Amino acid sequence: MPMTSWVQVAKDSDFTIYNLPFGIFQSKRLSPRIGIAIGDKIVDLSVLHEEGFFTELSQLPHDVFLKDALNDFIALGKSVTRKVREIVQGLLREENESLKEHQCRGKALVNLKEATMLMPVKVGDYTDFYSSMEHATNVGMMFRDPENALLPNWKHMPVGYHGRASSIIPSGIPIHRPKGQYKDPNMENPDFGPSRRLDFELELAFITGRPTKMGESISTKDAEDFIFGFVLFNDWSARDIQAWEYVPLGPFLGKNFASSISPWVVPIEALEPFRVNGPKQEPEVLPYLQCIKDHAFDIHLEVFIQPDGLKPTKVCTSNFKFMYWNIAQQLAHHTVNGCNINVGDMMASGTISGLTQDSYGSMLELAWKGTKPLQLEEGGERKFINDGDTVIMKGYAEKGGVRVGFGEVASKVLSAKE
Amino acid sequence: MPMTSWVQVAKDSDFTIYNLPFGIFQSKRLSPRIGIAIGDKIVDLSVLHEEGFFTELSQLPHDVFLKDALNDFIALGKSVTRKVREIVQGLLREENESLKEHQCRGKALVNLKEATMLMPVKVGDYTDFYSSMEHATNVGMMFRDPENALLPNWKHMPVGYHGRASSIIPSGIPIHRPKGQYKDPNMENPDFGPSRRLDFELELAFITGRPTKMGESISTKDAEDFIFGFVLFNDWSARDIQAWEYVPLGPFLGKNFASSISPWVVPIEALEPFRVNGPKQEPEVLPYLQCIKDHAFDIHLEVFIQPDGLKPTKVCTSNFKFMYWNIAQQLAHHTVNGCNINVGDMMASGTISGLTQDSYGSMLELAWKGTKPLQLEEGGERKFINDGDTVIMKGYAEKGGVRVGFGEVASKVLSAKE
Numbered sequence: 001m002p003m004t005s006w007v008q009v010a011k012d013s014d015f016t017i018y019n020l021p022f023g024i025f026q027s028k029r030l031s032p033r034i035g036i037a038i039g040d041k042i043v044d045l046s047v048l049h050e051e052g053f054f055t056e057l058s059q060l061p062h063d064v065f066l067k068d069a070l071n072d073f074i075a076l077g078k079s080v081t082r083k084v085r086e087i088v089q090g091l092l093r094e095e096n097e098s099l100k101e102h103q104c105r106g107k108a109l110v111n112l113k114e115a116t117m118l119m120p121v122k123v124g125d126y127t128d129f130y131s132s133m134e135h136a137t138n139v140g141m142m143f144r145d146p147e148n149a150l151l152p153n154w155k156h157m158p159v160g161y162h163g164r165a166s167s168i169i170p171s172g173i174p175i176h177r178p179k180g181q182y183k184d185p186n187m188e189n190p191d192f193g194p195s196r197r198l199d200f201e202l203e204l205a206f207i208t209g210r211p212t213k214m215g216e217s218i219s220t221k222d223a224e225d226f227i228f229g230f231v232l233f234n235d236w237s238a239r240d241i242q243a244w245e246y247v248p249l250g251p252f253l254g255k256n257f258a259s260s261i262s263p264w265v266v267p268i269e270a271l272e273p274f275r276v277n278g279p280k281q282e283p284e285v286l287p288y289l290q291c292i293k294d295h296a297f298d299i300h301l302e303v304f305i306q307p308d309g310l311k312p313t314k315v316c317t318s319n320f321k322f323m324y325w326n327i328a329q330q331l332a333h334h335t336v337n338g339c340n341i342n343v344g345d346m347m348a349s350g351t352i353s354g355l356t357q358d359s360y361g362s363m364l365e366l367a368w369k370g371t372k373p374l375q376l377e378e379g380g381e382r383k384f385i386n387d388g389d390t391v392i393m394k395g396y397a398e399k400g401g402v403r404v405g406f407g408e409v410a411s412k413v414l415s416a417k418e
Numbered sequence: 419m420p421m422t423s424w425v426q427v428a429k430d431s432d433f434t435i436y437n438l439p440f441g442i443f444q445s446k447r448l449s450p451r452i453g454i455a456i457g458d459k460i461v462d463l464s465v466l467h468e469e470g471f472f473t474e475l476s477q478l479p480h481d482v483f484l485k486d487a488l489n490d491f492i493a494l495g496k497s498v499t500r501k502v503r504e505i506v507q508g509l510l511r512e513e514n515e516s517l518k519e520h521q522c523r524g525k526a527l528v529n530l531k532e533a534t535m536l537m538p539v540k541v542g543d544y545t546d547f548y549s550s551m552e553h554a555t556n557v558g559m560m561f562r563d564p565e566n567a568l569l570p571n572w573k574h575m576p577v578g579y580h581g582r583a584s585s586i587i588p589s590g591i592p593i594h595r596p597k598g599q600y601k602d603p604n605m606e607n608p609d610f611g612p613s614r615r616l617d618f619e620l621e622l623a624f625i626t627g628r629p630t631k632m633g634e635s636i637s638t639k640d641a642e643d644f645i646f647g648f649v650l651f652n653d654w655s656a657r658d659i660q661a662w663e664y665v666p667l668g669p670f671l672g673k674n675f676a677s678s679i680s681p682w683v684v685p686i687e688a689l690e691p692f693r694v695n696g697p698k699q700e701p702e703v704l705p706y707l708q709c710i711k712d713h714a715f716d717i718h719l720e721v722f723i724q725p726d727g728l729k730p731t732k733v734c735t736s737n738f739k740f741m742y743w744n745i746a747q748q749l750a751h752h753t754v755n756g757c758n759i760n761v762g763d764m765m766a767s768g769t770i771s772g773l774t775q776d777s778y779g780s781m782l783e784l785a786w787k788g789t790k791p792l793q794l795e796e797g798g799e800r801k802f803i804n805d806g807d808t809v810i811m812k813g814y815a816e817k818g819g820v821r822v823g824f825g826e827v828a829s830k831v832l833s834a835k836e
Contacts, residue, residue, distance in 0.1 A: 125584050130667060144666075153662055156608050157599055161667040162580040162674065166543050166758050167632055176633045178755035181575055181704065190574050192704050214585055214676065215594045215835050241755065244571055248562075249548060249579035250668020256580065257755040258632065286599065286610050337596035337659065337675040338835065340584050417633050417756065 002401055005092045006100045009039035014396050014405020017092055020085050021264035025115040032068035036088050037264050040112045047108040069122040071344040074209045074228050117263035119170050121207055121344040128348045129160040131325035135353040138365045158325035158333050164256035170263045174412040178257040182240035194416035195238035198385045202303050202361035204320050205233040205348035206327055208341050215338040220291045223328035232262035232393045232409045233348045239364055262409040270404045274298045274397035278326050288336050295326035301395045308388035313377040318352050318359045387415040420819055423510045424518045427457035432814050432823020435510055438503050439682035443533040450486035454506050455682050458530045465526040487540040489762040492627045492646050535681035537588050539625055539762040546766045547578040549743035553771040556783045576743035576751050582674035588681045592830040596675040600658035612834035613656035616803045620721050620779035622738050623651040623766035624745055626759050633756040638709045641746035650680035650811045650827045651766045680827040688822045692716045692815035696744050706754050713744035719813045726806035731795040736770050736777045805833045
């Protein structure tokens with residue numbers, strides 16, 4: 001028997017009763033607070049708490065939902081956050097009248113379009129992995145050696161690096177084209193100016209929900225207990241700045257000017273029906289990276305470019321299940337040396353590319369270093385992202401009538417600041 | 419006329435009346451709070467505030483000093499933090515009796531040895547630069563091409579990368595030897611285990627004191643207005659893990675298991691007498707990196723290795739003035755692309771090596787990749803750091819009878835966790 005809700009949920013809505021993602025919203029009359037999305041509504045959890053719907057959770061602080069970040073709520077642990085979600089799921093079911101007929105219903109349900117979505121968490125540390133074999137191969141072919149595109153370490157560990165937490169922003173906030181140094185192969189000296197090769201990277205990121213102490217490690221078996229949920233992640237990249245700076249210490253100014261995320265955090269529990277086998281790993285990985293269950297998820301992903309005032313063109317169709325390294329391996333690797341994690345750390349997958357050309361997760365790959373420009377639906381072509389373009393990423397999982405989606409991350413590129 | 423204090427300050431004390439660094443301390447009877455060090459005492463600023471010594475600063479919140487991090491205090495701005503330091507300096511002067519003869523004196527002065535020093539700030543983002551030409555050259559000679567040791571970008575920008583903020587800890591906390599993957603040149607496949615090449619890196623780090631918004635940049639001219647102060651920074655490094663993982667995205671698990679800092683933040687104002695000319699930069703740097711004044715500081719630095727139960731051996735004598743790239747250039751570069759900073763970001767210099775072999779800031783360089791082991795004073799030799807060793811870093815500036823020091827960062831290495 002499929003679950004349905006008395007809240008109207010359109011057939012193609014990402015926010016079904018099976019999903020119930022958490023986010024931070026505010027409106028003209030409401031201060032920042034925690035909500036759960038369903039259809040085109042937000043359930044204001046602070047109202048439900050005030051009205052006594054969570055009394056069975058006796059340890060819930062009275063102001064737990066009146067926060068501008070999910071961190072403190074998440075830190076209460078999965079026994080609490082799961083239970084809150086279950087209670088809300090129960091209240092929203094078709095047959096349940098306790099909220100539907102309650103006098104607070106009007107106050108408890110806020111229209112999504114009247115709300116402004118804020119950053120869902122205060123990000124402590126942000127790590128970006130590089131876990132798609134197709135992406136790593138494509139980049140290696142373009143920038144290093146086509147015959148040995150994958151570096152020797154790549155199949156032995158989920159390669160990753162630390163990124164900038166301060167410049168992670170929610171969907172809807174425009175970014176300025178970054179300026180920086182670049183030196184093309186034909187240039188004798190580096191020059192300085194607005195990036196000429198601004199790119200997106202299609203990624204998913206998970207948010208940690210439980211801390212470790214320094215010196216502790218997380219096994220692949222336990223890893224998912226430390227993961228609260230997922231967001232879409234656009235790892236903006238200035239390819240010309242990155243190419244000139246990244247040897248030997250990795251990406252820095254080519255990445256840290258901005259990363260954009262979808263504002264609704266889809267709990268890992270909502271993705272359970274979409275768990276699949278990941279790619280076979282050969283050579284065999286070291287014991288601390290071996291898994292006893294599947295940690296890949298079948299999540300359909302799309303990227304659109306929308307020039308100012310024109311229709312969007314879909315430029316990429318990919319899937320999270322393509323990732324060679326899974327989230328349990330990423331977390332086990334990250335902590336195997338004793339590196340401690342906190343609630344609200346963000347760990348992004350790296351660009352998610354598939355095998356086919358239309359599944360590549362960046363313009364660098366889609367237009368193959370500028371050699372194969374993409375045609376846009378209403379005319380024009382793109383090698384990279386132009387000023388005025390909005391990049392939109394969407395993602396959803398669907399199986400047997402159950403749909404769980406991420407909404408979108410959409411961000412417009414403004415010209416470089418003077 | 420030199421300043422002296424009625425608080426006894428030993429001749430070789432780092433914490434003179436010219437210094438007055440800020441830190442967070444607690445004791446058996448005192449909760450975490452902000453103090454200023456002088457001689458072997460800590461001035462408890464919360465007591466001075468309670469007793470009305472800061473009444474001219476009318477905007478000071480009543481609990482401003484009863485915090486477990488300096489961030490909120492620093493965020494009040496230099497006009498406030500400088501004034502607090504000036505008032506304390508005035509109160510501590512030999513000829514000033516208002517605190518010396520006050521009934522609160524016993525409460526306001528806490529013995530340093532009775533206090534536990536905590537992390538001075540909550541670090542938002544941590545960046546590590548790579549700004550010593552001698553260090554970059556040494557590493558390039560050992561790991562890449564001795565004929566072209568410096569990479570092409572190195573003299574055009576202060577190369578840097580993002581590090582892990584969660585694992586920055588104050589002096590005195592031991593660390594466990596990290597475990598991880600390594601693959602020596604003679605190995606066919608990577609192996610996993612405790613690092614065999616654990617190293618320190620001698621660095622100084624500055625702490626930012628004023629935020630920027632995304633899209634904003636800081637000029638070299640304004641940069642020091644955004645810098646609150648400095649600490650000693652030991653960038654622990656596992657060379658074998660680092661060597662295997664770092665291409666192409668930079669250091670990750672080889673660094674993020676721990677970084678240790680000295681707990682007293684020396685305000686940039688206290689370093690003013692020690693400002694010197696930095697090295698000449700050739701080729702000329704791009705306009706956004708050019709400086710109109712000196713931003714180098716003559717700070718004497720030392721590293722000691724102390725095996726368990728034995729005397730320490732000095733293994734390195736270096737100086738902060740050797741840095742090719744200065745702090746103003748680092749901050750201007752970091753923000754030139756619009757990357758935003760927050761109060762409490764930490765930006766470390768990179769290993770500070772000089773020209774002579776005894777001035778190299780890491781064991782990697784001092785023992786030249788293990789080929790020239792260092793002899794310890796009470797016997798034994800070291801290529802890298804052994805379990806049971808304590809690494810101690812000290813730093814001070816001295817000129818014309820004025821001494822301003824950092825105290826020390828000392829951390830013991832414990833064996834890898836089972």
